[in-house]
Every structure is written in structure tokens, then in C-alpha cells.
Amino acid sequence: MKNSTKILDEDRRSFIKKVLKGTIAGSLLLVIPAGGNALEDIPAQIPGIRDKEWDMSKKRFAFIVDITRCIGCGSCCVADKREYNVPDHNYRTWVERYLKDFDDNIYVDCPNGGLDGYQKPREDLDVPIRDTFFVPKLCNMCKDAPCTQVCPVGATFTTPDGFVIVDSKRCVGCGYCIQACPYSVRFLNPVTKTAEKCTWCYHRVRKGMLPACVNVCPTGARKFGDLNDKESEVSKILSGPGVITVLKKEMGTDPSLYYIGARREVI
Template identity: 55%
Template sequence: MNKERRKFLGYLLKGAAGSLYLMLPMPVKVPLQLSTVGGREKYNPREHEFVFLVDINRCIGCGSCCVADKREYQVPDGQYRTWVERYIITEDGEVFVDSPKGALNGYPEPRQVDKPIRDAFFVPKLCNMCEEPACVQVCPVGATFKTDDGFVLIDYKRCIGCAYCVQACPYGVRYIHKKKRTADKCTWCYHRVRRGLLPACVNACPTKARKFGDLRDENSEVARIIKSSEPLFVLKPDMGTFPRLQYLHLRQEVI
């Protein structure tokens, strides 16, 4: 019955693109039930405010984060929930960007550029967990939703694979899963966070370029960084999505 429903809705959407906005639901914020963590405490999503920080100066492009993510979620070949881009800036200001296999194997070979190079650095990419997510607004069946603790997630049972959210995301972090045929993306390892664990990619980063924590915890590293005078940046600030993913030492060429 579920397959028939998805097939019907998929057909309906293909033929009704012109009237899509008549179908769009209001953004959904789903309250999650309290759950026991380790038999000792309960997780209340309303008591947390998580942020993800990435320090560009620390990233070495090793790809450990991508490997950890692929193992955690069995991500199909050629698709990535997180990846790392290499930026090469020449002396005359030309910018070269690449990400072979999403940096899954790191960057063992230097990129050949026939110009003097001024600078080079790596930029990890993942879901921005926007405060105002465009993907939630365009989902016609409410499969993409926002939780009380600010995570933007996907209900795979409701998703019909229409790809409207993929097109709406200004950061290119969504894709249609090759096997599941539903939308997919980075979730900041929500299943781990609810159990008091760090996201898999944060655990795997050897240089601590990825930092994750709760702003409600004043002793957390992310809370201290945000309260300091260290400048923080977000990708595409003009989009008005207000990402929770923030970068330290992000260069102008990336923004």
C-alpha cells in the first residue's frame, strides 16, 4: 500500500508542478518523545541547542570524516553525506576547486595548476541544519521536518523521492539515494547525539577540525568559541537560511 501511495503521489507531482505551491505544507516542527539514554537519563530535545563548527585552518583533507560517514550509513558509491573540497588560489586570484571522490581517499596527488599558487586549503561540507530550511518549505508531503532541538531530518517512509528538496537546498547537500530512492543527507548523526555521543565524523577527525556541542552547556568547547572574539562565518549568508553549521577562518573565496 505504501509503494502504491508513493507511486501515485510521484505521478501526481510530475503532472502538477504548476500547482505545487497550492500543496505545500507549512514548515513542520516535530516534537520528539523523551527517551532513556543508557538507562540513566532522559533526552529532552527542548533542553538542547547544538551547533557544528569547522576550523578550516585545521583541516588537512585526509578524508577520515568521509570514511567514517560512509561506514556509519553505508552510503552508496558516488554519493556523499559529507565531503571535503580543495581550494587552490593562484597569485592572480583565479580559484580552482575539486573534490575527487568527495575526498574519500584524501588528496594523495597534488593538483596540477599551470600558474603560481598563492594559497591552498580544504573546506569540509555537510548539512547546514538551517534555522529557516528551504528544504522543509518545499516538501509537498511533509517528509522533511525540523525537530525541537533544531535538526532537519527526513521521514523516509513518507518521502516520495520527488527531489524538490534537492533542488531547493542552496548548499547542495541533498541527493536521491540510489538504492532507497528517497532523499538523503547528513543528519549530524542524530541517532548518536540523542545517546550522548559525538557525530561519527567528529570522532574520526585527527586534527579536531570538526567541533560539535551544545550551546546550553557553557563548558562545551563550541560554547566557549562562540562566546569568544573569534570570527565565525556561514556559507551563502545572503540566502537567509541562518545555518547552524559555522566555520572558523573561512576564506572569502568560499563564502
């Protein structure tokens, strides 16, 4: 009997000791910095940003969407929704499906913004389809942005490196920018009650990472890079002989989002 009590006491003592050790060790781990940057484990995707102080005004970023490569899987939309916790039925980026019949009529749809991917052919059309393609849409990062122009409080602004972004702490939620955007990439976030739009993942780019949608695209339909870096893929494409277009050129917004293979029907 005595023996067993002794054993229990010792157990208790050792238990308390272990708890104390654990607590102290745990607290120390919290207090002492881990010593490394988590980013170090992830290789930089855009050169010339992370490893040095870079002059923001010397970068000229461009986004290229290659329509001929897009397979409509919707990975980009999923990545985007997860990156920003985008509320349902609002879209920072989406993928449209274009169908063309033999009379050159165009049928466009975009169920749920393309989030579920286009897994089945469109069944509600009873016309023979000649051609089909997918068109990813996102912010055009206009160099002469109408949203920046109309924002009454300067909440939407253009950064020195050419990103048009929204300061949600200043936005009054008037919706003027939503009216002004010719591409309808803006929406009023129902949770924060402020205007929101695709930022080309500014927070990732500033750390040398590619935008989330570019990162996940399995076919390389979305490309991103610095035009002032002559070695970058976007720089090579834009200085090459291929036909490159922008959306709604007549709006005079001078987008930094370019399309490869956009048919004339794409609006």
C-alpha cells in the same frame, strides 16, 4: 575389537552430551539478556544526554568546522560512508580543496568527494600556487530550512532539538528538497529512491555520542556540541572573539553550521 566399539560408543555418547549442553547453553544465552547496555562500555562524549531524561527543546546543537585545521585526509568522508552505507557518487559530506594563485584566482576540486584523501598535489594546473586549504562540507542544519519548507508531504522535518532529518518511510522521492537546498547536501538515494542527507548523526547524538565524522577527525577540524552548555567547546568558540561565518548568509537560512577561517572565496 569389542573394546574399540565400546570406546567409540562412549565417544558418541559424550559427543551427543556435549552438543546438547552446548545447544542449551547457547539458547539460554540468547534468551537471557546479557544484563548490561553495550553503551556502558563507551564513555559519553556529549554530557547531559545519556544519563538523564533530557528535554529536547532545551538543547541547541551547533557544528563548527575549523578550516585552518583541516588537512584533507578524508577520514570524515570514509567514516560517514561507512556509517550510512552511502551509495557511490553520492555524498552526505565531502571535503573540497581550494587553491589560490598569485592573481587570486581560485581553483576548487573535490575528486570522489575527498573520500581518498588529498594525498598528492593537484597536477593539472600550470600556475604557481600561493595558498591552499581544505573545506569540509555537510548539512548546514538551517534554522529556517528551505528543504523542510518545500517538502510536500512533511517527510523532511525539523526535530525539537533542531535537527533537519528525512523520514524515508514518508518521502515520495519528488526531489523538490534537492532543488531547494542552497548547499547541495541532498541527493536521491539510488537504492531507496528517497531523499537523503547528512543528519549530524542524530542517532549517535541521541545516545550521547559525537557524530561519526567529528569522532574520527584527527585534527579537531570538526567540532560539535550543545550551545546551551556553557562548558562545551562550541559554546566557548561561538561566544569568543574569533571570526565565525556561515555559508551563503544571503539565503536567509540561518545555518547552525559555522566556519572558522572560511575565506571569502568559500561558497
